[in-house]
Amino acid sequence: xxxxxLGQLAERLGCELSGDAHLAITGVATLxxxxxxxxxxxxxxxxxxxxxxxxxxxxxxxxxxxxLPTLVSTNPYLDFARALAxxxxxxxxxxxxHPTASIAPGAIIGPNPSIGAYAVIGEHTVIxxxxxxxxxxxxxxGCTIGDDFTAHSHVxxxxxxxxxxxxxxxxxxxxxxxxxxxxxxxxxxxxxxxQSGITVLExxxxxxxxxxxxRATLGETRVKRGAKIDSLCQIGHACVVGEDNIIxxxxxxxxxxxxxxxxxxxxxxxxxGHLTIHKNATVWAQSGVGxxxxxxxxxxxxxxxxxxDWLRASAAYNRLPEMLRTIRALERRVAELEKAMxx
Numbered sequence: 001x002x003x004x005x006l007g008q009l010a011e012r013l014g015c016e017l018s019g020d021a022h023l024a025i026t027g028v029a030t031l032x033x034x035x036x037x038x039x040x041x042x043x044x045x046x047x048x049x050x051x052x053x054x055x056x057x058x059x060x061x062x063x064x065x066x067x068l069p070t071l072v073s074t075n076p077y078l079d080f081a082r083a084l085a086x087x088x089x090x091x092x093x094x095x096x097x098h099p100t101a102s103i104a105p106g107a108i109i110g111p112n113p114s115i116g117a118y119a120v121i122g123e124h125t126v127i128x129x130x131x132x133x134x135x136x137x138x139x140x141x142g143c144t145i146g147d148d149f150t151a152h153s154h155v156x157x158x159x160x161x162x163x164x165x166x167x168x169x170x171x172x173x174x175x176x177x178x179x180x181x182x183x184x185x186x187x188x189x190x191x192x193x194x195q196s197g198i199t200v201l202e203x204x205x206x207x208x209x210x211x212x213x214x215r216a217t218l219g220e221t222r223v224k225r226g227a228k229i230d231s232l233c234q235i236g237h238a239c240v241v242g243e244d245n246i247i248x249x250x251x252x253x254x255x256x257x258x259x260x261x262x263x264x265x266x267x268x269x270x271x272x273g274h275l276t277i278h279k280n281a282t283v284w285a286q287s288g289v290g291x292x293x294x295x296x297x298x299x300x301x302x303x304x305x306x307x308x309d310w311l312r313a314s315a316a317y318n319r320l321p322e323m324l325r326t327i328r329a330l331e332r333r334v335a336e337l338e339k340a341m342x343x
Contacts, residue, residue, distance in 0.1 A: 001026060001027055001087055001088070002086070002087060003024055003025065003026050004024075004086065004087075005021060005022055005023065005024060005025070006019065006020060006021055006022070006023040006024075006025055006069055006071070007021030007022065009025060009039070009071060009083060009086070010071050012082075012086060013060075013071060013073070013082055013083060015060070015071035015072055015073045015079060016071070016072040017069075017070075017071060017072075018069065018070040018071075018072055019058065019064075019068070020069055023057060023058060023069055024037060025037065025038065025039050025057065025058060026038060026087075027039075027087050028040070028041075028080065028083050028084045028087055029056065031047060031050045031051065031054045032050065032054070034054055034055055034056035034057075035055050035056070036055060036056075036057055037057055038056050038057060039056060039057065039058040039059065039060060039071070039083060040054055040056035040058075040059050040060070041059060041060040041061065041076050041077065041079070041080035041083075042059060042060070042061040042062070042076060043076045043077035043080065051065050051068065054068075056068070057069065058070065058071065059071070060073050060076045060080050060083065061073065061076055062074070062076055092114065092132065093114040093116060093132060093134070094114060095112050095113065095114050096113075096114060096115075097113065097115040098115060098116050098117045098118075100117045100118050101115045101116065101117065101118065101119045101120070101121075101133075102118075102119070102120045102121070103115070103120075103121045104121060104122050104123035104124070104125070104141075105123070106123045106124050107121045107122065107123065107124070107125045107126070107127070108125070108126045108127070109121070109127045109131065110127060110128040110130070110147065111129050111130070112129055112130050113127070113129075113130070113131045113132070113133070114131070114133070115131070115133045116133055116134045116135035116136075116137070116153075117135040117136075118135055118136050119133040119134070119135060119136065119137045119138070119139075120137075120138045120139065121133070121139045122139060122140045122141035122142065122143070122159070123141045123142070124141055124142045125139050125140070125141060125142060125143040125144070125145070126143070126144050126145065127143075127145045127149060128145060128146045128147035128148070128149065128165065129147045129148070130147055130148050130149075131145070131147075131148075131149045131150075131151075132149070132150045132151070133151045134151065134152045134153040134155075135153050136153050136154050137151040137152070137153060137154070137155045137156075138155070138156045138157070139151070139157045140157060140158045140159040140160075140161075140176075141159050141160070142159050142160040143157055143159070143160065143161050143162070143163070144161075144162045144163070145157070145162075145163040145167075146163060146164045146165035146166070146167070146203070147165045147166070148165055148166045148167075149163060149165075149166075149167055149168075150167070150168045150169065151169045152168075152169065152170050152171045152173075153171050154171055154172045155169045155170075155171065155172070155173050155174075155175075156174045156175070157169070157175045157176060158174070158175065158176030158177055158199070158215060159176070160176075160198050161175055161198050161199045161200070161201075161215070162198060162199075162200045162201070163175070163200075163201045163205075164201060164202045164203035164204070164225070165203045165204070166203055166204050167201050167203070167204070167205050167206070167207075168205075168207070169206075169207050170206075170207065170208045170209045170211075170231075171209045171210070172209050172210040173207045173208070173209065173210065173211050173212070173213075174211075174212045174213070175199050175201065175207070175213050176198060176199040176213070176214070176215040176221075177212055177213075177214055177215065178195040178214065179195045179197075179214040179215055179216060179217055179221075179236060179237025179238070179255060180214070180236065180237070180255075181193035181195060181217050181237065181255075193217055194217075195214070195215050195216065195217050195237065196216075196217065196218060197215050197216025197217055197218050197219045197220050197221065197237070197238070198215055198216065198220050198221075199213050199214070199215045199216075199220065199221045199222075199223075200220050200221070200222045200223070201213075201223045202222070202223065202224050202225040202226075202227075203225050204225055204226045205223050205224075205225070205226070205227050205228070205229075206229070207223075207229045208229065208230050208231040209231040209232075210231055210232050211229055211230070211231060211232060211233040211234070211235075212233075212234050212235070213229070213235040214234075214235060214236055214237045214239075214255075216237045216238040217238065218238075219238060220238070221235065221236075221237055221238055221239050222239075222240050222241070223235070223241040224240070224241060224242050224243045224245075224261075225243050225244075226243055226244040227241045227242065227243065227244065227245040227246075227247070228245070228246055228247070229241070229245075229247040230246075230247060230248045230249040230251070230267075231249050232249050232250050233247055233248075233249065233250065233251045233252070234251075234252040234253065235247075235253050236252070236253050236254050236255040236256075236257065236273065237255045237256075238255050238256045239253045239255065239256065239257045239258070239259075240257075240258045240259060241253075241259050242258075242260045242261040242262070242263055242279070243261040243262070244261055244262050245259050245261070245262065245263045245264070245265070246264045246265070247259075247265045248264075248265060248266050248267040248269070248285075249267050249268070250267055250268045251265045251266075251267065251268065251269045251270065252269075252270045252271075253265075253270070253271050254270070254271055254272050254273035255273040255274075256273045256274045257271045257272075257273055257274070257275060257276075257277070258276040258277070259276075260276065260277065260278050260279035260281075260295070261279045261280075262279055262280045263277050263278075263279065263280070263281050263282070263283075264281075264282045264283065265277075265283050266282070266283060266284050266285040266286075266287070267285045267286070268285055268286045269283045269284075269285065269286065269287050269289070270287075270288050270289070271288075271289040271290075272289065272290045275289065275290070275291060275292050275293075276292050276293075277289065277292070277293040278292070278293060278294055278295035278296075278297075279295050279296075280295055280296045281293045281294070281295060281296060281297045281298070281299070282297075282298045282299070283299055283300075283304060284298065284299065284300040284304075284307060284310075286302070287299060287300050287301055287304040288301075288302030288304060289303075289304045290303045290304070291303070301313070301314075
């Protein structure tokens with residue numbers, strides 16, 4: 001791990017320094033786990049009381065912390081991430097092509113690649129500069145991939161897919177697998193519909209482990225610039241994932257779902273197909289979307305609806321047994337009164 005003076009960190013991060021510029025910083029840690037020589041951060045004011053008990057030597061925060069050298073930041077969480085990147089860089093394999101890698105004669109690979117053992121690159125595929133393919137990564141025929149591409153072990157990129165610059169695919173991700181399309185014949189048998197389209201990942205997309213982004217039946221499935229897709233997600237055929245989307249773990253998008261820019265799909269959410277979730281919308285965890293979601297909306301539940309209404313409905317749901325007992329008691333009382341009036 002490198003060591004930085006606090007003043008050097010302030011300069012690197014573009015933060016205002018409050019405290020000793022010559023303080024040596026050896027790492028980054030959370031408020032609870034930081035020790036002497038480490039810098040911590042405060043991004044959520046809910047944790048502000050913990051600043052008093054931290055053992056960290058310095059902090060990244062929106063305002064100077066009492067008694068603690070501070071890098072004053074307009075975005076402490078982002079600057080924490082940037083500081084962490086200064087102290088820790090994942091190991092990068094040495095440049096070169098392992099002798100067991102299988103590269104088709106017609107494949108074109110840019111300068112300075114690192115291609116690991118048993119990686120496979122198909123015919124007519126073009127990969128840009130500085131690519132890293134870890135062992136057992138497989139790139140099928142006819143793909144076009146930009147610069148600074150990283151494919152971790154057991155990634156599969158299927159035929160003819162297109163990938164932009166600075167894209168990272170984590171272990172076991174499948175890009176361009178067949179969309180789930182079948183047509184039932186008169187005898188009840190399911191007949192496969194050929195998935196003739198492709199999958200396109202634009203620049204700066206990151207796809208985490210064991211996620212599948214299907215190819216389209218016709219045309220394309222597209223993940224737009226800067227979108228980040230978590231582990232164990234399923235993106236169906238002909239979907240569009242918008243710019244800077246966050247798609248959290250165990251989310252599933254049925255075919256032809258369109259997500260506009262800056263949409264957040266929290267964990268274990270899902271959508272039915274042929275709908276649009278408009279820009280800046282948020283879908284809370286374990287929600288099921290069955291209709292278009294307006295721009296900027298926050299929805300919850302299954303079927304999903306406005307989160308404020310959902311919270312009120314959830315509070316009422318817990319009271320339903322009590323309410324039912326009250327209604328039944330009132331019904332009995334009304335019946336008794338009606339009988340008394342008939343006498």
